[in-house]
Amino acid sequence: MTKPSGRTRAAAPTKRNKRRGFMLAAAIAAVSLVGAVAAGAAVAVPAPPAPQPVRTIQVDVIGDSLSTGFKTPGNTWVGQAQQLVAGMGLKAQITNASENGAGYVQTGENGNVFLNLVNRIVNDKSQVVLVFGSDNDAGQPGVAAAVQKTLDRIRVLSPHATLIVVGPTSESNDTNGQLSGIRAALAQAAGAHGARYVDPITLKWFQGDESKYLADDLEHPNTAGEQYLANHMTAILAPVIKAEALQQVKPPTWSGWRRTAAILRVVHLR
DSSP states (O other): OOOOOSSOOOOOOOHHHHHHHHHHHHHHHHHHHHHHHHTTOOOOOOOOOOOOOOOOEEEEEEEOGGGTTSSSTTOOHHHHHHHHHHHTTOOEEEEEOOOTTOOSSSOOTTSOOHHHHHHHHOOTTOOEEEEEOOGGGTTOTTHHHHHHHHHHHHHHHOTTSEEEEEOOOOTTTTTTOTTHHHHHHHHHHHHHTTOEEEOTTTTTTTOGGGGGGBOTTSSSBOHHHHHHHHHHHHHHHHHHHHHHHHHHOOOOSOHHHHHHHHHHHHHHHO
16 A cells, blocks of 8 residues: 655646636736836737728619610610719629510510520629610510519529619600500519619600600610610619628728727827
8 A cells, every 4th residue: 555645736727727817817918018008118009901892893784775775886875874883983894785676575686585685694793683674565465474584583593683673665654555564564573573663654764855865766765865864774773883882891800909999099098
């Protein structure tokens, strides 16, 4: 039988003791920092992390001949809206996938309906999607179903994109009601898909004195009309682009910077 040793074994440090040790070390560091500031020593305060740069907002436009420069080759409201947005200091890339004669049901000159044009350009990087038109669908059966299918597809391809639905235009306020069915279908589908609906007929685009912005066919914009449309569309798009850009700006993640700066400011004032 062995005799017990005269020495006692030191107890292992507990979690509580470790925590007290950490707190003591932190307190000593804080006192040293305060002492340095009080003594007038220069203490470097780290700069806050810079916010991440804002990426270019991707905007897709689907439309008919009102968006292709049908009467103004090479000059479209889409291109002018791109310049207006840039002039506001907003970063956006507006892609135009419009086709002469196209609509939700009516095929265009290249055999496409709006759904085909959506499939061509909308993707998971699209942040704003604007669909404009169309009076080409006047008198066509199945418009409501085609509108629903088109907007459904946009939501599948880009679930989080801001969706804007702009109805057809009319210089006569649609007095004969040819566009009333299309407008009703667009308003209903837009609401069901969480989209903003804009009705140019209610807003009197190209009506009255503003019919001077139409070409001699009283349907398509002339040169001044392209700028007129660009102004209207930019007023719709710019706030959305700005909102998308603000969502991308993340605040600095270094919360300790603010706390350290506040402590030093208080101590220095004393």
